[in-house]
Amino acid sequence: MKTLFTATAAIAVLAFAAPISAKIANGTTVSDMTVTDSNGVQHNLSDFKGKRVVLEWTNDGCPYVQKHYNTNNMQTLQKEVTMDGDTVWLSVISSAPGKQGYVSGEGANALTRSRGAEPTAVVLDPSGVMGKTFAAKTTPHMYIIDESGTLVYQGAIDDNSSSRESTVASANNYVRAAMADLDAGRAVANADTAPYGCSVKYP
Amino acid sequence: MIRLLLSFLLILSSAATALARQTETLDTGKVTASIVSSLDSVQPGGTVWIALRTELDEGWHTYWQNPGDSGEPVQLSWTLPPGVEVGSIAWPLPYPIPTGPIVNYGFEGAPLFPVEMTIPAEVEIGETLSLKLDFYYLVCADICIPEEGQLTLELDVGEPESDPIWGPQIEAAVLESPRGGDITGAAEVSNNQLMLTFKNLPVGQVSEAYFFPFDQGVLGHSTPQNLRRGEAGIALTSAPEFLWTDGIAETVSGVLKYTLDGEVRSEVVSLATAMSLDIGAEQISGASIGLLAAAMGALLGGLILNLMPCVFPIISLKALSLAKTAHGDRAPARHSAWAYTFGVLVTFAVLAAILIALKAAGAQIGWGFQLQSPKVVGLLALLLFVIGLNLLGLFEIGTRLQGAGEGLVSRGGLSGSFFTGVLAVIVATPCTAPFMAGAVGYALAQPAMTTLIVFLALGLGFALPFLLLGYVPGLLAKLPKPGPWMETFQQVLAFPMLAAATWLVWVLILQVGANGTGLLLIAFLLAALAIWLLRLQSAVMKGLAVIAALGAIALPLSLTAGSQAVQSATLNSEAWSPERVAELRAEGRPVFVDFTAAWCVTCKVNEQLVLKTDRTKALFEKTNTAFLVADWTNRDVQIAAELERYGRAGVPLYLAFPANHDDVKGLVLPQTLTFSILEGTLG
Structure with a gap:
């Protein structure tokens, strides 16, 4: 009888060990969701239809994020991209409470000020729902949604996966290249790249 | 005093290096690192394995050449005397390290990262070679810290002499590092599923397997790799990643880690893309604990099914018929038990076949599915109602309505037993007994042959009590002797039947609402009318009876699911x-x-x-x-x-x-x- 129970338990384990890979494919329309920013303002992704949306997963304690902020690389890109007013930049923090990178709304605003960052808004996602919807794996992990709400880029910010600040200058920035492709009406050449960095600190 | 202590320490440490060829250990934070050598001294023109040895704090890990979903690999940068050449790292076999939904490939504990160095022939004996290493690693627990350092190993040129401590350890690490072998492989994407196939594995039973690709973008690191064994090889299914859309190379390489007859092995395999290898027919015998456990669980689940309230009326009907045949010759009881078992098994096989076909057609289907169709519910309710009337004695068993289901069930002989088995299974399916859910869930996620085996095991478990009755005379003898009590018993059994019919009518109310249920009640009326008409000895009446019976059967068939499903719950x-x-x-x-x-x-x-x-x-x-x-x-x-x-x-x-x-x-x-x-x- 005991073996029968063990056998049954084994089946239960086999049957339940089936997680699902939920990566959104490029070219699919991103389903609408409501997110809350560091000032407590709610945004629907659908509010941004007609604009391009750049999503940046971030965690200020992560060395790879620090690489891009200490070298002013991320801030420059934010400024460049949002300048014409047709692109929205959302920095997303999916760190769970108690984990690295988790900040309150006030904390997030203080970070933005001290780093001279210029995102349109900082989205707080402590439950990880938004992060898991996009299957965000690393900080930084970058996404671009085009004017029609279609996902057109996902992956790394650039092609140098080192945490050394000296590597930033010579790296090929995928996000900048993708924005140029979109501006020129071309399909994004490198639309799906391997994200690098720290793991997102999900709950 | 302090000076004395320092010089004492110096003596101690030089004594230690004299014992084994290694540098001092450098604490970079979460890791202590040192360079160790397989030889204490190396000869001109010889080769030597030099390794970075890292000792990680408990709970921290560093990364393999493909770090997985996040992270960065261990990196070594050597500055060597002229002429000394260095090979690439003989990587240890990585582990998948899950952190929440993310999976990394890396190392814990004290991994060694050996490289082979070739010493030029020109060096002089007695010379000392300075091997300088800049190393970098990202070390992570739930947070990540990049750490780096610089160490220089001084290696004497002379007679080659193995290092007593590090020689054997480095040798073992190099031996364990995966290398190429006989295994061939292929990778193919179809229906958004990545299939990796491997052939030419050593002979033995593979119980686990995992493929670590050298490059990112080949497969989803966090997607489990499901193993399937064929007679000629194994297959792993997983999710394809972006390289398959960006343009994949003709081959992708990586490390296949597999457990053969309980022993963990690994090999570097190069996979030809856009094709699969024929790994032969599904291996059944080997299958092993998974399938065996599932079959046992299913057998147990089948046994428990006998106790479920929706099966019990049918079972008691069967008990009644056994009671009738139990006395006198034992052979009929035995044959009857086998006929019943056969009926159960055939029905389970048909159910499995339907499930396999629908699953192949991509339909989402589950246990209890039959009762989701109002037509089936209606007909079953009608059938149970008529059986109830039959048991109450309104018409006689086995003499009329031979073609109808209830006649089949209650008529004596082997076909009666067979159809009792069929009906019992159909009525049993909605009762997902706790043990069964896991087994069926397992079976549905498995290849067709496994599904069939699990279903047949379920059927066997279900039929087992009756098979037992047929073979253990003691049990059969304990059944009461036939007598007038049987008529009463039969009439009593009518009520579970009618109760089951009532329950099905209630199900139908939820499915099709009041009007649809009304139709079913009219069908009940017509059925009762037909039975009554048949008792009248007139051809006209018999004709009318047939019409009424046809009407009774046609009405449930007209039922279709309405949108009026009622949610009853007192909870908010x-x-x-x-x-x-x-x-x-x-x-x-x-x-x-x-x-x-x-x-x-x-x-x-x-x-x-x-x-x-x-x-x-x-x-x-x-x-x-x-x-x-x-x-x-x-x-x-x-x-x-x-x-x-x-x-x-x-x-x-x-x-x-x-x-x-x-x-x-x-x-x-x-x-x-x-x-x-x-x-x-x-x-």
């Missing part, structure tokens, strides 16, 4: 959707999800005894738990998909997401709920 409940669960979780509210269906008896029992009670209501209110109901009375693709996600093919399924629970997947509660389980989970 809302309809389930994955989005709603996520929303409520984001609000920080505990959530309880009840996957149920009107035709599911276990669900109803749980509702009456546990869920719809005042104290449960109070518990939910006190803990502010949201009660979500996923009603599977009619087919619903989304619910079927969610059940499958939890490895279930049927209801009930109870999921709890307590406030402090931080897994995306909820806690799966037992199928037989109790208040204390609820309280313990949510309270």
